[in-house]
Amino acid sequence: MGSSVRDLAAATPASRDKYIDLLRVASLGTVVLGHWLMAAVTVGGDGKVEVGNLLAVRPGLQLLTWVLQIMPVFFFVGGFSHALSYRSLRKKAGGTSVYSAFLRARLQRLLRPTVVFVGVWGAAAVLLELGGGGGGLIDVSLRLVAQPLWFIGIYLAMVAFTPPLLRLHERYGWGAFGGLVAGAGCVDVLRFVVGVSYVEFLNFAFVWLAVHQLGFLRADGKLRMPGVMAGCGVAGAVLLVAYGPYPLSMVGMPGEKISNMAPPSFALLCHGVWLVGAVELLRGPATRWLRRPRVWRAVVVAGGVSMTAFLWHLTAMLGVYGALLALDVPLPEPGSGGWWAQVPVRVVVAAALTGVLVGAFRGFERPGAGGESRVPSGGAGAVAALGVTLCLFGVLGLSTVGFGGILEGRSAMLVAVRVTAPVAVAMTLVGWLLVERAGRGRRVVAGERERAHSA
Template sequence: MTVGAPAFRNPAEVEANTPVTRDRAIDVIRIGSLVGVVVGHTLMATSTLRNDVFIWSNLLTAAPALQALTWIFQVMPLFFFAGMAASVGSWSPGTSWGNWLMHRCTRLYRPVFYYLAFWTAALAVLGWVLPRHVYEPVAGVSIQLLWFLGAYVLMLATVPLLARITTARCLVWSVVAVYLFIALVDVVRIAMAGCSALGYANLVVWLIPGMLGVGYRRGLLSGRNALTVGLAMVAINLALVWLGPYEPSLVGIENQTLTNMLPPSLLLAGHAIMLCALVIAAVPAIRRWARRPRAWWLVAVGNSGAMTLYLWHIPALLGMHLVFDYVGLPRYNPGGPGFVALSVIQLLIMVAAVSALFVLLRRLENRPLPLWDGGFVADPGCRSGAVGVLLCAAAGATLGSAGWGLKDQGIVCVAAMLVALAAARLLAVQRPANRANCGQ
C-alpha cells in the first residue's frame, strides 16, 4: 500500500509502506489546514429563520471581538504552501506543462463532479419544498468554497515560473515584489474612487505561499530565519490593523469596509507570509510528531480523502443549521440563552456527520472516473499549451462561480468550467513522444 490508497489499513501497515524519503510535515500541514477550515466554519457559521427568510451569517458579525480568531482559522495559505512544496519536485523544465497540470487537475476535480451532481439534484428538490428566500441563500452557499480550488489550480499553473526560484535571494525578492505590488494596488483602490475592482489583481497573493513552498522544498529558508520573518510579519500585520484602514477579520463578513479576502488585501498577503514562515520554523517539531505510528496513520487516512473532507462538510453544515432553525433552536445570537451548549452540540454533530461522509465518499476521490481520468499530453508544444490554458480558464470560472453559488451567474460560471474541463480532456490524448504537438 502507498500512503493515500483508498483502503483503510492499520497504523503498522501504513508506517511500513511509507517511503523514508516522504516529507511527513507536508502531509500534516495539508490535512491540518483543511481540518482547521472545517472547524472554523462550524464554529463561526450562524443562521436563523425570519418570516421564511434564511439568514446565513457569521459569528464575527455579531461579536466583532472574535475577529482576531480568523488569524488562527484562516489557514488556507498553508494548503497552498503544502501543495506547491509537494508538487514542484515533479516538474521538469522542457516537459509538457499541460500534462503536468492535467495530472493534478484530474485528482482535484474528480470529487467536484460528484459534488456538483449532488447539489444539482438536491437543489432541484429543495426548489420545490423550500420558500424562495430560504432556497436562494442555500443555493448561494452551496459551492461557495470552490473559490479555493480555482485559486489553487491557478497557483499550480505557475509552476514553470515558480520553479525558477533556486536561491534564497531569488525567493526573498520574489515574495517582496508580490507584496509590494499588492500594497500598490491597495493604495490605489483605497485612495481613488471607482477603482475597487482593481483589488482583484491582488489574487496574486496566492503566489506567495506557492513561492514559500518552493523555498521550503529547496531548503532556501532556515528555521531560524523563518521564525524571524514570521515574528516580523506578526508585528507588521498588527501595525496595519492598528493604523488602518485594515480590519482584523481575515474572512468576509457583513459591513466590512475593506475586505481582506475577496478581493485579497495586503493584510492577507502578510498573513500568508507569517503563517508559512512560522510553519517552516515548526517543521522539525511537526516531523517528530508525525513519526508516531498512530498520528501518522490519522494524517495518511485524512490525506487520502482531503478534498472529500473539504467539500462535503458544507452540505452537512447547511443541513444541520436548517434542521435546528426549523425546530426553533437557531444558533444565531451569541448573547442568547444556551448559545454555548448549542455550539458544543452542533460541533459534535458535525464531527459525526463529516466522519460518516468521509468514510462513505472518500473512495470516489480515489477511484478513476470514466471519461475524465487518463488524460495525457506527451510533449510540450501547442497541444500542451492549449490544455494548460483551458485548465486555467476552468479554474478562473471555478473561482468566479463562488461569488454566486448555483444560481444566477454562478450557473453560467459552472457551465463554463465544465466546458473548459471537457475541452482540456478532449485535447489531452496520448501521443508518441517523438511527434510534435502542433498541427495534431
C-alpha cells in the same frame, strides 16, 4: 481498509516530508472547523432564515482569525508540492512538454470531486426549481454551499502558473517573491492612497502567488529564519491594522467596506508570512510526533479524503441546522451561553454527517492513472491551459452566484463580468474534460519512451 492504510503508511519513502502532509490536512481541517463555529443561523419574526457570521455578532472574537485564517498555509504547502511534482515530471520527460501532464497529475484529486460536487448540487437546484420547492434554509443553502469554491479557483491558478513562476524562482530566488510582494504593495497604494479602485483585483494574484512562492523557497531549503519571518509578518500586520485602513478580521465580514480577503490585502500577505514562519518553527517537534505509526496512519487517512470533506462540510453543517429547524429545536442568539452550549452537539453531528458524505463521494478523490508513461500530444499544453482557465472562471463564478435561481438566470458580478450558474457549471465541466483529455496524451512503450526522452 485498515490493512491497506497500514501498508500505505509503512511504504512511505524515508525522503517524504510528512510535515507537509500534516500541514495540508490540518489547514483544511481548521477551515472546516472555523466555518462550523462561525455560522450564526437565525430565524426572524417573519420566519425568514438567515446565516450570519459569529465574528460580526461578537467583534471581540475577530482576533482569533489571526490564527484560524490558515488558508495561506495550504497555499504555501501547495507551492512546495507543485515544485517537487513539476521538477519530477520535467526530469522524466526530458525535452518533452510536461505542462499538460503536470496539470492533469496535480488536478485529478482536486477537479474530480469538485465536478461531482457541482453536478450533484446543480442537479438538486434544477429539481428544486422545477418542483417549486425551496424557501427558508434551502434557498440559503443553495447560495452558501458554493462559496468555498473560491479556494478551488485560486488553487487552480496556482497550479497553472507554477511552471513560469518556478522558472522565475530558479533564476531569482527570493527576488521573485520580493517582486510579488512589491506588486501587492503597489496595488494597495494605488487603492488606498491614490484612489484607483479597479486595480484591487490584481492582488488575488500578487498576494496568493507570493505565499505560493514561499513554498518554492521551502522546497529548496531557503526558509532558514522562520522566527524572523513570523516576527516581521505579525509586526507588519499589526502596524497596518493599527494605523492603516485595514480591518482587524483576516476573513471577510458581512457589510464591511474594506476586506482583507476579497480582494486580498497587503495586511493579509503579512498575515500569510507570519503563519508560514510560525508553522516552520513547529516543524521539528511535529516531525518527531509524526514518527509514531498511529499518528502517521491518521494523517494518511485524513489526507486521502480531505478535499472531499472540504467540499461537503458546509452541506453537512446546513443539514444539521435544517434538522434542528425541522424538529422545532430553539436556536439561541448567536454568541449567547445557550448558543455555545449547543456548539459541541452541532459540531459532532456535522462531523458525523460529513463522514457519511465522504463515504459516499470519497472514491472520486482517488487519483487515476498517472501520466508518467504517456507523451503529451501536439498542442496538449494549449488545450490544458484553456481547460484550466475555463475551470478557474467556472468555479469562481459559482462561488459568487451560487446554485439558487439556476433556471431563472440569476447572475452575479465576478470582477467585471456578470456570470450565471448554468454558464459557470458549463465552463467547469468543459474545462475539466479538456484538462483530462490533454493530460492523457498517448501511451508509449519503454523503447519509444526512451527515444521521446532523448529527443
